[in-house]
Amino acid sequence: MKRQESGVLELGRLLTEVSVEGIAHLEEVQADLTQTRLLLAEAIARLSDGFSALHAAVSVQRAAAEQLQQQATGAGDGQAQLREAAAAIDTHVQAMVTALQFEDMTSQLIAHAGRRITGLQGILARVGDGAQGLAAGDLTQLDTLRAAMAAQSRELDGSLARSVDQRHLESGDITLF
Amino acid sequence: MAKTILAVDDSGSLRQMLVFTLKAAGYQVVEAVDGRDGLDKAIHKPFDLVLTDQNMPNMDGLALIRALRGLPSYARVPILMLTTESSDEMKSKGRAAGANGWLVKPFDPNRLTEVVRKVLG
Numbered sequence: 001m002k003r004q005e006s007g008v009l010e011l012g013r014l015l016t017e018v019s020v021e022g023i024a025h026l027e028e029v030q031a032d033l034t035q036t037r038l039l040l041a042e043a044i045a046r047l048s049d050g051f052s053a054l055h056a057a058v059s060v061q062r063a064a065a066e067q068l069q070q071q072a073t074g075a076g077d078g079q080a081q082l083r084e085a086a087a088a089i090d091t092h093v094q095a096m097v098t099a100l101q102f103e104d105m106t107s108q109l110i111a112h113a114g115r116r117i118t119g120l121q122g123i124l125a126r127v128g129d130g131a132q133g134l135a136a137g138d139l140t141q142l143d144t145l146r147a148a149m150a151a152q153s154r155e156l157d158g159s160l161a162r163s164v165d166q167r168h169l170e171s172g173d174i175t176l177f
Numbered sequence: 178m179a180k181t182i183l184a185v186d187d188s189g190s191l192r193q194m195l196v197f198t199l200k201a202a203g204y205q206v207v208e209a210v211d212g213r214d215g216l217d218k219a220i221h222k223p224f225d226l227v228l229t230d231q232n233m234p235n236m237d238g239l240a241l242i243r244a245l246r247g248l249p250s251y252a253r254v255p256i257l258m259l260t261t262e263s264s265d266e267m268k269s270k271g272r273a274a275g276a277n278g279w280l281v282k283p284f285d286p287n288r289l290t291e292v293v294r295k296v297l298g
Contacts, residue, residue: 094287097286175279
């Protein structure tokens with residue numbers, strides 16, 4: 001009997017430590033995610049601004065080149081080259097506009113991961129509370145704790161609908177009603 | 178006169194790409210940062226088309242569409258959903274709310290422009 005009581009006490013202490021350590025580690029993960037989100041936000045702002053400025057500059061350059069070409073005599077080859085270059089630029093621009101939408105999706109995924117971590121911290125905190133009862137020798141806390149954990153876990157799953165399934169940056173489906 | 182589009186999305190980078198694409202196609206674009214902001218702007222100014230995200234703080238895209246469809250001035254204005262959500266269930270909800278189309282992100286500029294031209298007639 002004493003052995004069983006001792007085991008319950010040990011289990012309570014162990015779960016308390018798991019709770020405390022787990023919450024501390026998840027706080028670090030949460031901080032890393034926040035830092036990642038900030039860096040991505042800054043990166044996409046710079047990339048988008050740079051892209052827009054570059055496109056504007058190329059457009060001006062293209063217009064100037066076309067004007068010069070029209071003024072030149074015997075400019076047939078040059079005009080064809082300009083048209084080819086313009087078409088190539090347009091293709092790259094379209095591809096970049098699609099690719100530059102990555103931050104919208106990654107920020108949603110990071111936010112989703114952050115909400116799950118917060119939920120997991122809540123579950124671990126609940127484990128810590130129940131473990132204190134176990135550490136005090138109250139074996140009935142074990143079933144209560146198990147049920148509470150399962151309920152909290154289900155609640156967390158239910159509140160976290162996945163909104164981003166994309167695995168590539170290819171354009172999505174279009175449905176008109 | 179250029180037609181005016183209301184682009185509603187909480188992602189600044191996504192809005193920037195939308196503005197870039199739609200302006201290049203000859204449209205005027207007004208941005209809104211979430212559904213509530215979009216509704217405020219739509220109430221104060223008529224738009225020819227509303228393009229909205231689904232998952233946003235304060236008011237999501239479906240709630241925005243329902244609110245707009247409740248306004249007589251937006252009963253016939255085309256509304257397109259542009260979202261990462263791709264499930265049939267969500268598309269059905271969008272249709273029931275009054276959306277005219279469902280576009281899954283990321284968007285291709287040429288395809289988006291084609292769809293916008295089509296729904297604007």
